[in-house]
Amino acid sequence: MRRILKSSISVLLALALVLTANVTAITSNATNVVADVKSIADVPADLSGKTVILHTNDVHGAVGRYPYIASVKENFQKRGAEVLLVDAGDYIQGTPYVNMSKGADAITVMNAAGYDFATIGNHEFDYGLDQLKADIKIAKFKTICANVLDENGNSIFVPNAMYTTKSGMKLGFFGVVTPETQTKSNPVYVKGLTFLSKDALYACGEAQVNELKAQGADLVICLTHLGVDLEAAREGNSSDIFYEKTKGIDVVIDGHSHTVMSAANTVDPVTSTGTKLQTLGVVMIDNASKSVEDSYLLNYDKLQPEVVTNAVATDIIKKIDNEYNVAFAKSEVDLNGNKAPGNRTEETNMGNLVSDAILWTILKNEGSVSVDSSHVIALTNGGGLRAPISAGNVSKKDVNAVLPFGNTVTVVYVTGEQLLEALEASTFCTPEPVGGFPQTSGIKFTINTTRAFAAGPIYPGSTYHKPSSINRVTIESINGQPFSKTDTYAVVTNNFISVGGDTYYCFSSSGTSFDTGIPVDEALIDYIKTELHGVIGSSYASPRGDITIIK
The missing domain is CATH 3.90.780.10 (5'-Nucleotidase, C-terminal domain)
Incomplete structure (x- = not known):
């Protein structure tokens, strides 16, 4: 079940204190605050035989935090884990650090951090479909989204992808974006596109699961930009409802509602990290049993920024600050x-x-x-x-x-x-x-x-x-x-x-x-x-x- 605590803002305020001056302050947009945010000191020293999926969502231009994400990835790798880094949407818009390049600078720093997969958020359409496609072209990670169709009913993005670990385990990934994109993005920019919702969305999800399973996927991970707020739930398009209606998904990595929540792999495996990299999501997979062993959120306590990503992010921040500050x-x-x-x-x-x-x-x-x-x-x-x-x-x-x-x-x-x-x-x-x-x-x-x-x-x-x-x-x-x-x-x-x-x-x-x-x-x-x-x-x-x- 999801582990959520409604009223512990102090956890997030404490987190804000350990971040650098270049980092945008934590906002009040988080829907909930999770009770069990871990630090890197809580992670086992030996992660041999594990595959770890690190995940983010709704970064909204907080580029100063990407070096800490890259630092965690490097840290887990040194402990023996194979590490993937994924995002659940809304990364190219939100601060001048990414707005001024219409998202291109967000892609540049994500490339430096070593992302593997990302899905589309509604704000990825804020500069128009042509600009989004141009941004995707410079991405070194794969962009996946299954429920956005063109006028002929064809997916405009690659719907899914398979990742084979060094141990031979196959992880199938697919993405979906909120149907609210029709009204949460400029309608001119999404004209002619169809965003599958409700029953059509569930059917789309099951089709992706079946396709990935047919290719031998041991686990199926869905990157959803759906959210769990009342607005999404009213329309049947929230991530938890999507999980309940779509059989065969092992983990849902969610975005859109800026919710901070961790997931156990039993009843409702939906997890989300908030917004602007408040926390970092961790999904721990055991290679031998090919099963999800744990899912939790991580803070940035006692972490140093990874050098290469920090250099890229700092260059972007200084460039904009000189003009806008x-x-x-x-x-x-x-x-x-x-x-x-x-x-x-x-x-x-x-x-x-x-x-x-x-x-x-x-x-x-x-x-x-x-x-x-x-x-x-x-x-x-x-x-x-x-x-x-x-x-x-x-x-x-x-x-x-x-x-x-x-x-x-x-x-x-x-x-x-x-x-x-x-x-x-x-x-x-x-x-x-x-x-x-x-x-x-x-x-x-x-x-x-x-x-x-x-x-x-x-x-x-x-x-x-x-x-x-x-x-x-x-x-x-x-x-x-x-x-x-x-x-x-x-x-x-x-x-x-x-x-x-x-x-x-x-x-x-x-x-x-x-x-x-x-x-x-x-x-x-x-x-x-x-x-x-x-x-x-x-x-x-x-x-x-x-x-x-x-x-």
């Missing part, structure tokens, strides 16, 4: 970068700042929109705000960490009725977190969570439901004026939302939109420098009260 502004307040409670559950001062910035970006030039300024609002998805900004100096690096996706400022024209639908759909589970939670400017509205969300049909190409009626959301005003269902409003947003990302399918069908081409992070920098005169002041000390939530 220079302060361009100051903040007098702490800006909320939390996931939940935070940007995915309620109005935040960070949401106010970013939505104000993109609204200003459009309205500063007269004639940018075809409606009166009283009918222009801004809306950004809370799931797109990925880091805090602390009081003090503010650098481009800080802004890029908040807005790492490279999205551009876009305007969508919608009716008041469509705006209501979008708000109802994007708050369907509030106060539970959802990435589409709207952070806004220019609109006041109320979410009554005591009322049930009336789920209609699933939006095309999505995992979210169209509301069959508007039960929970009431719009009080638009820029201080009465709201009208029949009026046309200009919604300033990002190009992820404008084409139907997250819960916003109705925006993609609105008929009229345009993309400014201005990156959202650059718009925020310009707003802070120009409109705020380089100071994020007390007006952003707390949320301004645009959203009322009735519980």
Whole structure:
């Protein structure tokens, strides 16, 4: 069974203290904290006759930690083990250290660390399929994913691979990625692709197991980027449900929900390391019995970075720091970068700042929109705000960490009725977190969570439901004026939302939109420098009260 402890954040905080200054601080994104994280001192001195699978997931650009992963691999090899290193997705996006090269630098440092296999995460699509394929070409490890199909129904990636150990044991690997990629990545970048889900996903998994078993696999390991959060479970696409529905998998190495959990090889062998290399996963296999002997998580206590990987990572970090670490502004307040409670559950001062910035970006030039300024609002998805900004100096690096996706400022024209639908759909589970939670400017509205969300049909190409009626959301005003269902409003947003990302399918069908081409992070920098005169002041000390939530 999975061994999870709900409330031991101190374990992770202690872990943060042993990492170098180049390492991104541990975030609050981990779903759970495991109780039994081991150190290298707990590992047996003699690992002869063992094959070890070291695994990572949701690294999100924490390149400063890869040298420690390589150090563990080297350490286990010196103890006599044969070691494989694998990843369960979301490695090419998340910090400027990988964003600026559109993922290529992530591949470079993973090559140095000695990865063998990786599957695709939803964020691997953030720079487009062509860029992803270009990144894969420079990878020395094999990229495997079985459930992404092209328009002809063919897999666009190599679905599986076999690894034969020195002892002759055959380990079969295959990968799957969350169907939420349809709405968790820019729909333009996944247009024409099918992400198998639910029954089709389970059938795909069984087909991979059968194929690998037919090739003589002694054990089958699935690299899943599915997660175990409520959103995935509701749709039947979580990794634990996938394991239960797919017979013949021996170990599931998971990502996506940023969960920290270890696995025993008895009931539910699903394991995940959190995010940004909080921990390192270890699956210990006995060569003689060809069975999983143990599965646990490892911290980095008393480890030195591996020299070659450290040199590669340090070069990348210095290159970006030289450009991005220079302060361009100051903040007098702490800006909320939390996931939940935070940007995915309620109005935040960070949401106010970013939505104000993109609204200003459009309205500063007269004639940018075809409606009166009283009918222009801004809306950004809370799931797109990925880091805090602390009081003090503010650098481009800080802004890029908040807005790492490279999205551009876009305007969508919608009716008041469509705006209501979008708000109802994007708050369907509030106060539970959802990435589409709207952070806004220019609109006041109320979410009554005591009322049930009336789920209609699933939006095309999505995992979210169209509301069959508007039960929970009431719009009080638009820029201080009465709201009208029949009026046309200009919604300033990002190009992820404008084409139907997250819960916003109705925006993609609105008929009229345009993309400014201005990156959202650059718009925020310009707003802070120009409109705020380089100071994020007390007006952003707390949320301004645009959203009322009735519980």
